[in-house]
Amino acid sequence: MLNQVYRLVSPRQFEVETVAEEVDADDLIVRPKFLSICHADTRYFFGQRSQAALRAKLPMALIHEAVGEVVYDPRNEYKPGTLVAMVPNTPVKKDSIIQENYLPSSRFRSSGYDGFMQEYVCLRRDRAITVPSDFDPHMAAFIEMVSVGVQALTKLESTMDEDQRVIGIWGDGNLGYITATLVKQIFPDSQLLVFGRHQSKLDYFSFADKTYLVDDIPADVKVSQALECTGGQGSEAAVQQIIQHIQPMGTAILMGVSENPVGIDTRSVLAEGLTLRGVSRSSREDFKRAVDILSSSPVTRERLQNLVGYVQKVSSIQDITNFFDSALTNYWGKEVMEWDV
Ligand SMILES: NC(=O)C1=CN([C@@H]2O[C@H](COP(=O)(O)OP(=O)(O)OC[C@H]3O[C@@H](n4cnc5c(N)ncnc54)[C@H](OP(=O)(O)O)[C@@H]3O)[C@@H](O)[C@H]2O)C=CC1
Numbered sequence: 001m002l003n004q005v006y007r008l009v010s011p012r013q014f015e016v017e018t019v020a021e022e023v024d025a026d027d028l029i030v031r032p033k034f035l036s037i038c039h040a041d042t043r044y045f046f047g048q049r050s051q052a053a054l055r056a057k058l059p060m061a062l063i064h065e066a067v068g069e070v071v072y073d074p075r076n077e078y079k080p081g082t083l084v085a086m087v088p089n090t091p092v093k094k095d096s097i098i099q100e101n102y103l104p105s106s107r108f109r110s111s112g113y114d115g116f117m118q119e120y121v122c123l124r125r126d127r128a129i130t131v132p133s134d135f136d137p138h139m140a141a142f143i144e145m146v147s148v149g150v151q152a153l154t155k156l157e158s159t160m161d162e163d164q165r166v167i168g169i170w171g172d173g174n175l176g177y178i179t180a181t182l183v184k185q186i187f188p189d190s191q192l193l194v195f196g197r198h199q200s201k202l203d204y205f206s207f208a209d210k211t212y213l214v215d216d217i218p219a220d221v222k223v224s225q226a227l228e229c230t231g232g233q234g235s236e237a238a239v240q241q242i243i244q245h246i247q248p249m250g251t252a253i254l255m256g257v258s259e260n261p262v263g264i265d266t267r268s269v270l271a272e273g274l275t276l277r278g279v280s281r282s283s284r285e286d287f288k289r290a291v292d293i294l295s296s297s298p299v300t301r302e303r304l305q306n307l308v309g310y311v312q313k314v315s316s317i318q319d320i321t322n323f324f325d326s327a328l329t330n331y332w333g334k335e336v337m338e339w340d341v
Pocket residue numbers: 038039040145148170171172173174175176195196197198201214229230231232233234235237238239254255256257258279280281282
């Protein structure tokens with residue numbers, strides 16, 4: 001099959017390449033429909049990674065948050081037109097200990113492998129998750145980010161001590177908001193505290209028990225467990241505040257991506273017996289749990305609807321470039337492309 005792949009060849013420069021794809025019985029052919037931008041994509045688009053990283057990764061199709069319609073299934077198990085969420089991580093090896101999203105051999109689309117900005121995606125069939133018909137497709141476009149929140153809270157469940165009284169989230173943006181909605185489902189009896197830098201963003205977290213501006217946290221505020229959802233230069237201050245406000249023997253899940261090393265007050269980590277656990281990407285199981293949680297919780301789907309920030313049809317490379325540029329000034333919510341290229 002000849003396929004048009006829209007690759008970022010250098011910062012802000014997309015080009016279309018014709019690629020010959022081998023399709024076998026284990027694959028599906030999916031037409032991307034709605035694609036959602038992640039900060040990982042904008043770091044490549046704006047050249048906000050080291051020259052070495054850009055040289056290693058580009059050219060590459062961006063986007064790893066997307067839903068699409070099945071157009072061809074060699075096994076006829078999927079009806080044409082079925083909307084599926086596409087799992088960007090493709091494991092090529094199995095490991096009895098290391099999960100698929102941490103296996104170095106796994107292929108993650110839009111990080112060394114072509115992402116979903118393609119005319120058609122040749123998708124291994126175990127990488128497709130059917131989207132229930134009562135899901136809004138614009139919200140469904142970022143199910144991948146919801147699956148990362150599931151991965152984080154699943155790891156918290158398996159790492160934390162018994163203290164479930166107070167869950168703290170640092171980060172008042174997309175990832176913090178998604179993770180906060182999931183905390184209400186996975187830890188329904190816990191108090192949810194959210195710590196952010198913008199009151200106008202914290203106001204969206206109406207379902208949290210309390211929100212705090214990070215420059216105005218009372219010294220006696222304590223959380224049992226914490227999740228860092230900031231990234232960039234904000235991570236260092238967030239981790240430091242988590243260390244200051246977490247109970248001894250608490251667990252902090254680290255999710256924010258920084259291009260530079262982050263300083264950590266290890267003396268306090270030792271003294272308080274803290275656990276820091278890094279979480280990245282997600283697995284098919286996380287996607288399935290994310291869809292199950294959303295299916296059983298209309299209120300969570302409604303909350304996530306608040307994160308659909310900006311939807312725009314794109315029909316040309318210029319439209320795509322303009323869309324990515326607009327992401328720079330988009331203040332709240334996810335940017336979703338209606339893929340018409
Ligand atoms: N681990 C994974 O697999 C994944 C990681 N990520 C990463 O997570 C990070 C967040 O992504 P996303 O939510 O989309 O980004 P957003 O920019 O939407 O949200 C981050 C928010 O955190 C705020 N912030 C910055 N510093 C602090 C602080 N010290 N305490 C509290 N809040 C702070 C930011 O404010 P301001 O803008 O003023 O700095 C911003 O409002 C990124 O690095 C992204 O790459 C995303 C998806 C998956």
